[in-house]
Amino acid sequence: MNTQENINYQRIAEAIAYIQNNFKQQPSLDEVAEQVHLSPAHFQRLFTEWAGTSPKKFLQYINVEHAKKVLREDQATLFDVAFETGLSSTSRLHDLFVNIEGMTPAEYKNGGQRLSINYSFAESPFGSLIVASTAKGVCYMAFEDDDEQALQKLKHKFPNASFQQKLDLIQQHALFIFQNDWQKLPTIKLHLKGTDFQLKVWESLLKIPMGKLATYGSIAQRIGKPSASRAVGSAIGSNPVAFLIPCHRVIQSTGTFGGYMWGSTRKTAIIGWEGAKVNIER
Template structure:
């Protein structure tokens, strides 16, 4: 690290410290830039270069984590969380949670209470899957060896939701992908919870054509984070929608198949099956 890089790093470190200490005042870009003696434009560019996200997004992450801590108190209200986080009201808290957490603050506080989830089991060419859906779309697909254990894992994500073992149209549409029908993807709605970074990675996975492969580095470049291959790998490993969000199409730059949440053997079988399907078209 040369002197200029060291100087830039110290400026960004000071900015991060300032945001962490003053997030309750919800400082804007101009205020933070002034504290580190940079123009807003230069500061925004430099912060993205060193932190990987914008100053605004970093402030949002800090704010929502604080609000989550407040809401962990069963007696705390949404108004309490909004005020203690420095937000002007519960509507801003609502928007913040939707943007960062993919759910409302009320849903977060209640652990999925009042959320109805349908689930069912289905046979696929690669073993049994559990598939779950809400009124918004598919929220979970996983390959399973033990149905009871699979249901337990699903319920851990939504501890207070109501679960019903039944098939709905969202599940029927999604399961068509196992019949090699990827033409109906526009009919499939997803109900995903993830960070902005995770959602960008998962969206990028959806753009890998059947029968083709990508690498962690390719995905990092696609989402304009070329140095974030390791973080991309972590986000891919957190994919909650097996097969439909095709994380199996990502391999190591060396050509090795690499790890897969549902087993490397299954990943190899899926890739071979897809390659054969494309070849026979």
């Protein structure tokens, strides 16, 4: 895929990587623009269109010190506040509209035998992605630049399923998540292949409010397994649905963002983008 939206994201991702690596020096607009070979005015306009805020403001959202501040201030009520937002509020959280249903033991064990899976390719603010669905809900979503590689990874996850390239209504509802008007967001249903422990961890991730962050340890405490931080990390790393299950909101206890299945720069971009969106709605 080589759409203009994807090209713009690649430019923004390069800028974000530069900002992340040099945040201690608080790089100026001119310095960042020079790194991506754009004029300051063009870069400012492109960045603001993509993130909804200025590069300078965005820097605050991806600053490691900001991550530490968020953890200090919000960790105690990190999960509870997600459900305190009124449904009529302009800051309504998309996580409230995601429901998880685990696959049956038979579906889990036989690699999706007798499952019919539709899949399609799409663009998002964070690059190209593949999204797949069964009759019950979205079963897979991943950021991938190469369509063939994306499809092979999907088939590897469900080796015995039948596949059809088709954009269905379930997928369309999931892709609405990237639009700005969440007042019209329908309920998004997920149909996931995972162990009971993995499903419990993934469900807990849905309770982290947009614009907030959690640690692996706080997730472990939330699910009643305070000593299972490593197992929690493994479950988070196995998340089959990018963005909808917000594993990007989990960071290390030191305040650093840490790794991400779909790239650390993309994780940084999503955290900053969400922080900017929440700030705009306030």
